Amino acid sequence: MTDRITFTISRRKFAEILIGLVSLLFASGAVAAILKYLWPQAAVGTSNEVKIASVDEVPTGSAKKFLFNGKAAVLLKRPGGWRAFGAVCTHLGCIAYWKPDENDIFCPCHLGRFDPDTGAVISGPPPSPLPAIDIAIKGGEVYALKWKDPDYVRTISFYAGAV
Ligand code: FES
Numbered sequence: 001m002t003d004r005i006t007f008t009i010s011r012r013k014f015a016e017i018l019i020g021l022v023s024l025l026f027a028s029g030a031v032a033a034i035l036k037y038l039w040p041q042a043a044v045g046t047s048n049e050v051k052i053a054s055v056d057e058v059p060t061g062s063a064k065k066f067l068f069n070g071k072a073a074v075l076l077k078r079p080g081g082w083r084a085f086g087a088v089c090t091h092l093g094c095i096a097y098w099k100p101d102e103n104d105i106f107c108p109c110h111l112g113r114f115d116p117d118t119g120a121v122i123s124g125p126p127p128s129p130l131p132a133i134d135i136a137i138k139g140g141e142v143y144a145l146k147w148k149d150p151d152y153v154r155t156i157s158f159y160a161g162a163v
Pocket of ligand 1: 089090091092093094107108109110111112124125126
């Protein structure tokens with residue numbers, strides 16, 4: 001034998017409950033929209049901001065790869081502070097990487113070398129520097145904020161769509 005509990009509810013009461021639930025959903029959406037408007041930084045962050053690493057994760061003399069606006073990038077902790085650059089080589093678009101034993105950012109395709117402090121070309125065929133990325137330290141985390149020179153980035157074909 002199974003026990004069954006049944007209760008009845010009038011159509012009118014059911015409609016009132018349904019309208020109440022729908023109203024609650026709309027009200028919560030409106031509250032969220034108001035909060036987002038009042039505190040946009042807390043709600044969505046800066047448009048292109050990317051959390052890269054905690055400050056302890058990248059010791060001085062080392063680096064970490066990350067993606068910025070869909071492009072390979074590299075964060076370096078230099079003796080003089082943090083640096084970040086797009087890692088897509090300005091020659092033919094290969095991905096360059098931090099080479100600590102040679103103290104440069106190295107592109108393996110045609111042996112291009114870039115200065116890890118400035119992104120400038122040290123040697124090889126790359127025609128122009130790696131584009132720099134502005135970074136900030138917040139709450140013990142390193143964030144990539146924006147391209148330092150968006151107009152320069154627009155001139156590099158391999159960075160199309162990254163600005
Ligand atoms: S693609 Fe980097 S040196 Fe040629």
